[in-house]
Amino acid sequence: MRKMLLALVLGLTTTTAFAAGQHDASHAATSEADVDRTIRVEAGDMWFDPEGIEVAPGETIRFEITNTGNIEHEFVIGDAQAQEAHREMMQEMDGSHGDGHEGHGGHDMAEGAHGGEMPAVTIAPGETAELVWTAPGNVERLEYACNLPGHYESGMSGNIDIRE
Amino acid sequence: MASSRVITHPLSRRQILKGGAALGLGSAAALGLRPSWANPWGQTNIYSKGIEVGPEVSLAIRRESIPIDGKEARPFSINGTSPGPMIRLKEGQDAVLRVTNLLDEPTSIHWHGLILPPGMDGVPGVSFPGIAPGETFTYRFPVHQNGTYWYHSHSGLQEQLGHAGPLIIDAAEREPFRYDREHVLLLTDWTFEDPMSVFRNLKTAEGYYNFQERTIADFFADVREKGLSATAEMRGMWAKMRMSSRDIADVTGSTYSYLLNGHSPEENWTALFQAGERVRLRVINGSAMSYFDLRIPGLKMTVVSADGQPVQPVPVDEFRIGVAETYDVLVTPEDDSAYTIFAEAMDRSGYARATLAPREGMAAEIPERRKIADRGMEAMGAHDMEGVEHAEMERGADGDREGMDHSTMQGMDHSNMQGMSGERSRMNANGMLAAGAAQPGSRYDQAGIGIDSGERRVLVYRDLKAFTPWPDRREPERELELHLTGNMERYMWSFDGKKFSEVTGPIRFNKNERLRLILVNDTMMEHPIHLHGMWMELENGQGELIPRKHTLNVKPGERVSALITADAEGSWAFHCHLLYHMDAGMFRVVKVA
Numbered sequence: 001m002r003k004m005l006l007a008l009v010l011g012l013t014t015t016t017a018f019a020a021g022q023h024d025a026s027h028a029a030t031s032e033a034d035v036d037r038t039i040r041v042e043a044g045d046m047w048f049d050p051e052g053i054e055v056a057p058g059e060t061i062r063f064e065i066t067n068t069g070n071i072e073h074e075f076v077i078g079d080a081q082a083q084e085a086h087r088e089m090m091q092e093m094d095g096s097h098g099d100g101h102e103g104h105g106g107h108d109m110a111e112g113a114h115g116g117e118m119p120a121v122t123i124a125p126g127e128t129a130e131l132v133w134t135a136p137g138n139v140e141r142l143e144y145a146c147n148l149p150g151h152y153e154s155g156m157s158g159n160i161d162i163r164e
Numbered sequence: 165m166a167s168s169r170v171i172t173h174p175l176s177r178r179q180i181l182k183g184g185a186a187l188g189l190g191s192a193a194a195l196g197l198r199p200s201w202a203n204p205w206g207q208t209n210i211y212s213k214g215i216e217v218g219p220e221v222s223l224a225i226r227r228e229s230i231p232i233d234g235k236e237a238r239p240f241s242i243n244g245t246s247p248g249p250m251i252r253l254k255e256g257q258d259a260v261l262r263v264t265n266l267l268d269e270p271t272s273i274h275w276h277g278l279i280l281p282p283g284m285d286g287v288p289g290v291s292f293p294g295i296a297p298g299e300t301f302t303y304r305f306p307v308h309q310n311g312t313y314w315y316h317s318h319s320g321l322q323e324q325l326g327h328a329g330p331l332i333i334d335a336a337e338r339e340p341f342r343y344d345r346e347h348v349l350l351l352t353d354w355t356f357e358d359p360m361s362v363f364r365n366l367k368t369a370e371g372y373y374n375f376q377e378r379t380i381a382d383f384f385a386d387v388r389e390k391g392l393s394a395t396a397e398m399r400g401m402w403a404k405m406r407m408s409s410r411d412i413a414d415v416t417g418s419t420y421s422y423l424l425n426g427h428s429p430e431e432n433w434t435a436l437f438q439a440g441e442r443v444r445l446r447v448i449n450g451s452a453m454s455y456f457d458l459r460i461p462g463l464k465m466t467v468v469s470a471d472g473q474p475v476q477p478v479p480v481d482e483f484r485i486g487v488a489e490t491y492d493v494l495v496t497p498e499d500d501s502a503y504t505i506f507a508e509a510m511d512r513s514g515y516a517r518a519t520l521a522p523r524e525g526m527a528a529e530i531p532e533r534r535k536i537a538d539r540g541m542e543a544m545g546a547h548d549m550e551g552v553e554h555a556e557m558e559r560g561a562d563g564d565r566e567g568m569d570h571s572t573m574q575g576m577d578h579s580n581m582q583g584m585s586g587e588r589s590r591m592n593a594n595g596m597l598a599a600g601a602a603q604p605g606s607r608y609d610q611a612g613i614g615i616d617s618g619e620r621r622v623l624v625y626r627d628l629k630a631f632t633p634w635p636d637r638r639e640p641e642r643e644l645e646l647h648l649t650g651n652m653e654r655y656m657w658s659f660d661g662k663k664f665s666e667v668t669g670p671i672r673f674n675k676n677e678r679l680r681l682i683l684v685n686d687t688m689m690e691h692p693i694h695l696h697g698m699w700m701e702l703e704n705g706q707g708e709l710i711p712r713k714h715t716l717n718v719k720p721g722e723r724v725s726a727l728i729t730a731d732a733e734g735s736w737a738f739h740c741h742l743l744y745h746m747d748a749g750m751f752r753v754v755k756v757a
Contacts, residue, residue, distance in 0.1 A: 045340040045631055046468075046477065069340075070631045071476060091479065150477025153466035153494055155342035155442060 045069035046154035057137035078118035214249035233428035239326035248329030280305035282734030310335035311472025321359035346444040417514025429517035452743035455510035465493040481620035486692040486717035488741040502526035537614025602705035605723030628711035640680035663749025670755035673730035697736035700726035
């Protein structure tokens with residue numbers, strides 16, 4: 001049992017920073033100094049590791065997402081409803097992204113429900129991409145997901161619980 | 165009992181909780197009798213006909229009275245159930261499977277889709293002599309694969325009477341999807357008739373089980389729609405082929421009870437879930453003769469595996485499963501309500517049904533059955549098939565290839581088939597199509613007769629795509645073309661016009677050669693073609709990511725191809741998996757030397 005718990009801790013390769021300064025929850029450009037914490041995420045075929053994270057409202061996170069799978073994945077942050085809308089759009093487009101979502105590893109926005117935008121990044125197999133994001137103060141739960149057709153349904157999602 | 169063996173997997177607290185939930189909610193039939201366990205990826209081990217966990221399993225074959233659909237029946241049983249229990253092995257194990265024949269006739273078990281030594285394949289007369297009454301045969305082989313497979317008798321027509329069951333192999337490494345719970349759905353077609361008399365009926369009276377033949381009323385309806393001359397011409401063509409345009413299946417719901425895990429639609433077998441769980445359904449078509457179209461109204465299904473091999477996920481509303489094929493799908497029912505698992509026979513003469521529900525005793529609406537399709541519509545160009553209709557008509561169904569006009573095959577190259585123009589230019593050094601390219605004359609973008617892809621998203625062969633290229637990347641050195649031939653009226657089915665009893669020797673594969681097998685269906689029926697001992701890489705146009713299958717559905721008039729690495733020395737069965745077609749002669753031995 002102890003061995004297993006250790007494995008679980010190692011599995012969550014998060015490094016906690018002590019600073020938890022004030023940030024507003026906008027998507028404004030964030031400098032290196034503003035990052036409170038780096039969370040490494042593994043995107044495999046068809047899963048994310050870790051399968052869920054906890055953040056504080058206003059915390060700025062740098063996600064380092066490594067695609068260890070054989071096919072392309074994306075990492076999108078948004079609420080469940082917006083993720084579903086994005087997923088439906090992707091399926092209609094047969095898996096290809098629209099404008100500005102072509103490049104691998106670049107910062108991007110995915111279109112969610114009602115034209116809202118979600119922070120998103122696409123990662124080619126073997127590559128690592130970064131996404132800096134600040135947790136909003138007005139919601140309790142968001143999801144990170146890959147919405148390429150069938151990927152979310154196969155298990156590529158995780159919850160972001162936002163609490164003090 | 166083998167199933168009481170403790171499986172040691174490190175379990176996290178969450179997974180233990182999951183296991184507990186499975187226990188609390190599990191199928192009532194399985195609970196209390198069978199232990200439930202979970203592995204790190206959330207598998208739950210529940211199957212309504214019992215489970216035998218490997219690597220060492222003993223199976224006893226009997227013929228006994230077991231009610232089916234509430235009526236008196238005498239099926240074959242395996243360890244007392246019919247269909248048999250789920251056999252659960254693990255990748256990397258050395259399986260030891262002892263099969264004891266308690267019948268008064270010889271029997272056998274073939275492990276469908278498994279790559280194993282030729283002596284362990286279980287085909288009497290090809291792999292071994294069979295298992296005589298009173299004898300025990302011990303199958304021993306290393307398990308080098310994982311996924312959803314099945315097992316069945318390869319002796320006579322025993323398979324028709326419940327001599328089959330699911331064979332599940334757990335992966336040694338993480339699979340490319342995650343799930344909270346799983347269920348096996350084994351589809352079969354049961355008859356209360358003696359299979360020998362079913363076969364005699366088919367031989368003596370074509371259309372014996374087909375009560376959906378066109379009538380004089382249909383004739384007048386056609387005349388109204390198409391005019392007299394077109395109608396008369398169409399009827400004439402079908403007459404010339406000695407077939408009816410409503411020969412969708414040769415054995416139908418008029419004799420068959422379609423069963424799911426051994427239960428009739430009325431018995432409503434129930435698969436349980438908790439709202440929000442991701443559920444893996446392992447669907448196996450263990451029928452003798454029946455193709456099914458499966459859907460779960462209200463739920464999107466994501467296909468994650470075909471014939472036991474992982475494929476890139478495909479979200480669909482419905483899929484067609486040929487005889488002997490398997491598909492794994494994921495569903496995530498979000499609310500606390502019941503869903504109908506609806507598997508409609510391809511000819512619409514009946515259906516198998518079960519319910520996916522949070523509790524026992526629930527039911528959802530059963531969809532209305534669709535009308536039988538008419539092959540005339542397909543042949544008359546309803547699917548962009550100009551050219552094909554003539555080829556099909558001229559070829560006829562009597563296995564006489566001399567009369568076949570190959571120039572019309574050329575004509576098909578120019579027809580409007582998806583993705584073909586690009587691939588035609590890709591030839592390899594031998595002047596053959598590049599590995600992975602779709603053959604002209606293939607219809608991988610169509611699910612087949614009577615299934616409307618406009619109405620809902622239906623799985624097609626073109627969708628199947630592996631995650632990584634299979635190890636042998638060689639271009640094919642040689643092409644071997646076989647025609648699927650038959651005469652419906654005389655119920656003769658064959659390869660290249662020759663029944664198994666008429667051929668002099670085996671089909672020869674050279675040891676370790678890379679071969680392209682081309683199958684041309686000269687008949688107007690679907691044939692699920694199964695090669696033992698080696699994978700067939702279906703050249704569905706996905707290039708180096710073509711999927712690996714053990715059974716290929718070849719649609720009427722279609723030309724499909726597969727790449728084979730002939731690395732399995734020995735003799736192997738190769739046949740149509742429609743039981744009565746195989747018995748009628750659509751069977752060959754492949755010898756790899």
